[in-house]
Amino acid sequence: MTESSSVQSWDIFKEHLAKQGLRVTNQRQAIFDVIFSAETHFTAEDLLDLSKQRDNSISRATIYRTLPILVDCELVREIDVGKDYKYYMPVQRQSVFKAQVVCSDCENIYEVDAPFMEWYGKTVSEKLGLKVDSQRLQVHGSCIAKKEGKVCDKQLVC
Amino acid sequence: MTESSSVQSWDIFKEHLAKQGLRVTNQRQAIFDVIFSAETHFTAEDLLDLSKQRDNSISRATIYRTLPILVDCELVREIDVGKDYKYYMPVQRQSVFKAQVVCSDCENIYEVDAPFMEWYGKTVSEKLGLKVDSQRLQVHGSCIAKKEGKVCDKQLVC
DNA sequence: GTGCTTGCAAAGACTTTGCAAACTT
């Protein structure tokens, strides 16, 4: 994450807040900062912990109230991998459709290009009389390294 | 759903139970029957309601304990569309990878072939050192008919 | 008879919400 892209994102956020009649608060600013200096995926609880380090007064409620705003303006993507909590991650500023590859051993989530999805989703939906709103493509896998008795850890690439 | 395919599914279920040292109970039988005479997707709560019509003593706990068994032996597919409850549907007895097209207006869930997924998932995963466990491809859309002021209802195909 | 199953109700896990105080504009 370059500084300029983070600045650009902040402008998008501020503009979105203004447009919705919402306010720029210290809490929202801190939460934004945490997200855009992290670069990885995180849960609401992760975000709460990290945010509290910047401003201990930030509450769980504010985290849960702020995340939907960031998802709304497409600065953050919500990722549901079937667990009972969701992951979030800063959206890369590019328009290629992304698939998520989720490693169940080390909890890594990779985002990879899946450009064919745009065509596929559109074609299939139109046949059914639907207009595409969103798409999700997830591949769940497990570490080959781990199966061979080698290390697999959150810190390492599988 | 032809009768023969339902019978075949029942054999798979019975065999799976036996293999795991589990027992054939009236409740499991009733739940199985409900699922394989419904043909559509359903939630745990839907299943509870329908099952209670056959056997009013069936409890929510039993529903939640039985579903994972059916998912295990691949007779039922669990579908998480991002809501806080899950959908389930009887698995078609064929091996082509299926995508789900979810209509947010009428809550229909269509399953369509996505044969390319097998290749895609495998290729992408191997590059990352992963072995594919499962994949999910979902397209979320909304009714074109409804946008044009026409009817869109659960009963109708969008 | 042994030990898996069940229903019930309570517990869990994550997320949402009502309210009064605090803050942004």
Next chain:
DNA sequence: AAGTTTGCAAAGTCTTTGCAAGCAC
């Protein structure tokens, strides 16, 4: 000053679990 936003704690929603009674094998 007017109207958002916040933290807190309680409430919600779906799902899981402990337990004693009941049932399959």
